[in-house]
Amino acid sequence: MADNYRKKERSERKNAKNKKRITILWIVIIAAAAVIAVMKISEINFSALFHSDKNDNGIVLSEDENNREGFPYRIDSGENNILSVVGSKIAILNDSSYTVVDASDAEEFIRDEHGYANPIIKTSGGYSVIYDQGANVYRLDSQKENIYENSAKGEILCADVADTGAVAVAAVSGVHKSTVFVYGKSFSEKMNYEVSGGYITSVAVDDRGKNVAFTVMNSENAEIKSTLYTMSVNDAQPRAKFEYFGSSVLDIHFSSGYLYVVGNDFVSVISSLEKETAVYEKGSINTVAYCYNPADNLVLAYSDYIGAAENKISYIRQNGKVKTTVSVNTEIKAVSASGTDMTVLTGSEVISYKLSNGNEKARIKVDDSYTDILQLSSKIYAKHRSVLEIISK
Numbered sequence: 127m128a129d130n131y132r133k134k135e136r137s138e139r140k141n142a143k144n145k146k147r148i149t150i151l152w153i154v155i156i157a158a159a160a161v162i163a164v165m166k167i168s169e170i171n172f173s174a175l176f177h178s179d180k181n182d183n184g185i186v187l188s189e190d191e192n193n194r195e196g197f198p199y200r201i202d203s204g205e206n207n208i209l210s211v212v213g214s215k216i217a218i219l220n221d222s223s224y225t226v227v228d229a230s231d232a233e234e235f236i237r238d239e240h241g242y243a244n245p246i247i248k249t250s251g252g253y254s255v256i257y258d259q260g261a262n263v264y265r266l267d268s269q270k271e272n273i274y275e276n277s278a279k280g281e282i283l284c285a286d287v288a289d290t291g292a293v294a295v296a297a298v299s300g301v302h303k304s305t306v307f308v309y310g311k312s313f314s315e316k317m318n319y320e321v322s323g324g325y326i327t328s329v330a331v332d333d334r335g336k337n338v339a340f341t342v343m344n345s346e347n348a349e350i351k352s353t354l355y356t357m358s359v360n361d362a363q364p365r366a367k368f369e370y371f372g373s374s375v376l377d378i379h380f381s382s383g384y385l386y387v388v389g390n391d392f393v394s395v396i397s398s399l400e401k402e403t404a405v406y407e408k409g410s411i412n413t414v415a416y417c418y419n420p421a422d423n424l425v426l427a428y429s430d431y432i433g434a435a436e437n438k439i440s441y442i443r444q445n446g447k448v449k450t451t452v453s454v455n456t457e458i459k460a461v462s463a464s465g466t467d468m469t470v471l472t473g474s475e476v477i478s479y480k481l482s483n484g485n486e487k488a489r490i491k492v493d494d495s496y497t498d499i500l501q502l503s504s505k506i507y508a509k510h511r512s513v514l515e516i517i518s519k
Contacts, residue, residue, distance in 0.1 A: 196232030213252035251289035292335025332380035381422035395446035419463035
């Protein structure tokens with residue numbers, strides 16, 4: 127009865143918050159829906175496969191191996207499971223809980239029921255920030271413990287975290303206005319900047335917590351326009367702005383003194399907050415998936431056009447130079463990368479390539495029930511129904 131009551135209470139809370147978001151965050155919801163359609167992730171409901179003696183890719187999971195490694199690891203029940211790396215550990219977020227486990231033996235360091243209706247996670251170094259999009263609460267965690275939970279000054283649109291534990295939060299602050307806040311790890315306010323004319327759909331803070339960037343989405347002459355602003359936390363006004371007509375900015379991410387800009391049909395890099403270099407020109411690609419390796423370099427999966435049967439994967443350095451490109455003769459479902467390798471998940475295989483030259487390193491058979499991968503050092507983890515497995519050989 128208690129479980130049913132909690133489920134009912136969580137459902138009622140979620141419905142109430144969703145109604146509020148519809149009236150306030152309409153443009154953010156449109157952008158999020160576009161991202162989900164493009165990326166094709168985070169929409170799988172898992173069922174148990176924990177007690178199998180053999181998984182579907184043919185790897186035998188003996189009792190001794192399970193006891194020694196702690197894998198396969200059963201994921202808490204819930205939808206929208208997301209895998210992330212926090213320091214040297216694995217973070218798992220879904221609509222009901224947040225868990226951090228050791229990458230070698232699955233020892234649990236954090237296991238919390240967060241109570242958020244629409245939780246989203248961003249990680250950097252040994253820190254993660256989880257925010258309830260459309261509500262006003264967010265939390266900062268290290269690899270092993272929760273540091274604090276706080277209420278923002280308005281409904282949260284997006285957030286990001288730095289290697290130092292500094293947090294950038296974009297929140298609604300009136301009709302058609304957004305405000306970017308930056309807080310230090312000790313919760314001191316470093317920046318407060320208000321933007322008018324649209325809602326912020328993405329925000330990024332650099333590793334030191336010194337520079338920020340944010341994207342505002344609106345429309346002009348019946349065409350979608352994304353405007354990217356860059357600034358230091360000490361600036362009174364943005365250093366520069368960059369406008370993208372007819373394109374959506376899916377993600378922005380600092381890497382040392384550079385800022386990656388990943389769009390639905392382009393990729394560029396901004397240096398020194400002011401100079402933009404095109405990596406893939408607007409309209410030249412269709413973004414499928416992306417990730418950043420431990421050195422904060424971009425790994426991008428893309429196709430030449432929407433619906434193309436053949437996808438490609440590229441390793442893009444901080445300066446915007448494409449180091450490696452590999453053609454994958456099928457559609458890519460997810461990507462992950464370590465310091466030396468980049469790995470793709472397709473409907474039938476997990477394939478790893480060297481970052482340096484694109485040479486194939488491993489090819490592992492899977493089936494379409496595998497929905498996400500995570501590469502951490504030499505190990506490849508895969509999400510399969512209700513468990514997280516180590517599938518590298």
